[in-house]
Amino acid sequence: MRLKKFILYLVLYFAIFAGIYLFFVDKLANGLVDQYYNKFTQEAGSLIIGLSRADQGISPYVLDEELDGFEFDRSITNFAINAHQSKFGEVYLNAIQKKLTNKHKKNGLFIVSINPSSFSVPKTLNEDKVYENDKEWIIGKIENFTSTPNYDYIINTYPQPLYSGLLRATRDDDHHKIHTNGWTEIKLIGKNDTIKDNDISIWKNKNLEILKKNIAKERISKYRINEFVKTLNYLKTIGKVILVRIPSDIDILKIENESWPNFNTQFDSIANKYNIPYLNYSNQSDKYKTYDGSHLESESAEKFTRMLSLEIKPYLNSK
Numbered sequence: 001m002r003l004k005k006f007i008l009y010l011v012l013y014f015a016i017f018a019g020i021y022l023f024f025v026d027k028l029a030n031g032l033v034d035q036y037y038n039k040f041t042q043e044a045g046s047l048i049i050g051l052s053r054a055d056q057g058i059s060p061y062v063l064d065e066e067l068d069g070f071e072f073d074r075s076i077t078n079f080a081i082n083a084h085q086s087k088f089g090e091v092y093l094n095a096i097q098k099k100l101t102n103k104h105k106k107n108g109l110f111i112v113s114i115n116p117s118s119f120s121v122p123k124t125l126n127e128d129k130v131y132e133n134d135k136e137w138i139i140g141k142i143e144n145f146t147s148t149p150n151y152d153y154i155i156n157t158y159p160q161p162l163y164s165g166l167l168r169a170t171r172d173d174d175h176h177k178i179h180t181n182g183w184t185e186i187k188l189i190g191k192n193d194t195i196k197d198n199d200i201s202i203w204k205n206k207n208l209e210i211l212k213k214n215i216a217k218e219r220i221s222k223y224r225i226n227e228f229v230k231t232l233n234y235l236k237t238i239g240k241v242i243l244v245r246i247p248s249d250i251d252i253l254k255i256e257n258e259s260w261p262n263f264n265t266q267f268d269s270i271a272n273k274y275n276i277p278y279l280n281y282s283n284q285s286d287k288y289k290t291y292d293g294s295h296l297e298s299e300s301a302e303k304f305t306r307m308l309s310l311e312i313k314p315y316l317n318s319k
Contacts, residue, residue, distance in 0.1 A: 036081055036138060039182040040153050043146040044099050045073025046239065048182070049231075050113030051087070053246045054080035057296040058111060059305045060181040066309035070316045072109040072239065078182030083117045084137070088228040091134035096231065098145045100238065108239030109316070111308070112232070113246055114267060116260045119225055120218040130223045177298075185298045186291050195291055204249060204293030211252065211294075215259045232274055240315055243271050243278040244308065249293040250285040279311055 048058045060076040079086075079099055086092050100108065121130055134140055144152035174190030188195045235241045245264070247253075257263065264280055271278035281304070288300040296304060 035178055037153060038178055038180050039079055040145050040150050041148040042077060044075055044077035046076045046109040048078040048080050048111045050080040051118055052082040053295055054113035056184045056186055057246045057301045057304060059183050059302055062302050062305035063309055066306055073107050080113060087118055088224045088231060089134045090131050090227055091140045093227060093231045095139040095145060106238055110235040110239055110241045111244055112241060113244050115245060116256050116263055119220050121221040123217060123219045127223045130221060187298045200291055207293045208251060211255055241276045242312055243276050245280045245282045247281045247284045247288050249290050252293045253282055277315055
């Protein structure tokens with residue numbers, strides 16, 4: 001009898017614990033989870049792919065507006081993350097495939113952003129260990145990429161105590177707006193203050209230091225280049241692929257070009273081989289403004305996306 005009562009109490013305890021846990025998970029799902037959560041909460045027909053420059057520099061809203069009337073699978077989701085989460089590899093390709101779950105879709109638009117960081121790994125990491133390293137990313141820890149709410153994402157990747165969901169009063173701060181379509185908008189002018197040129201200069205110098213340190217510690221991975229080609233080949237079977245290099249500050253670009261002098265030539269050759277347009281805007285630094293040397297602020301991001309949309313139109317019309 002005592003054993004039955006003990007088991008009953010044990011079951012009741014775990015039921016209460018599970019109920020509280022799921023309550024906090026659900027509560028967190030209805031607030032700000034983190035800056036990437038919205039990229040994992042809808043099925044997509046078309047994708048923006050790449051690192052943080054694409055995350056902040058290409059707006060799905062502008063693409064939808066400017067490409068209205070052109071036939072391709074919607075919705076467009078910004079599925080670019082950052083240099084620690086979405087470099088090219090089997091893990092990222094697997095995430096892209098799961099994001100595009102409707103097998104009947106054959107008319108997607110895939111804007112693939114590249115820069116040298118997209119293909120780098122630590123010098124100490126062997127090629128045969130890159131996949132295992134990537135499995136530790138957010139996209140390597142989850143199976144569900146399309147649900148709202150996405151409990152899989154919260155349970156397996158959220159780093160903070162779940163009760164913090166009760167403390168979040170807003171989804172955004174004064175300068176960041178995290179959109180439901182995955183775009184991270186960075187506004188220079190907020191409600192309470194403005195990011196000034198001096199702030200931009202300080203952040204740019206910090207980014208230059210970080211970039212130099214990263215380049216010294218990293219190398220270009222043949223594995224990532226091979227998986228990039230596999231990604232292009234997969235995307236070509238289900239839609240139109242556009243390869244893009246987004247503009248950044250000229251000093252950032254100079255360091256990247258010194259670290260990989262033939263980058264544009266190499267990827268122009270790959271694009272030609274696979275009959276994919278490569279739109280290289282890296283020499284247009286003077287036309288757009290960054291907030292840190294590397295990433296476009298919101299007005300420049302929208303301006304850039306409008307110009308990109310204009311250049312994409314002929315390819316959408318082609319067979």
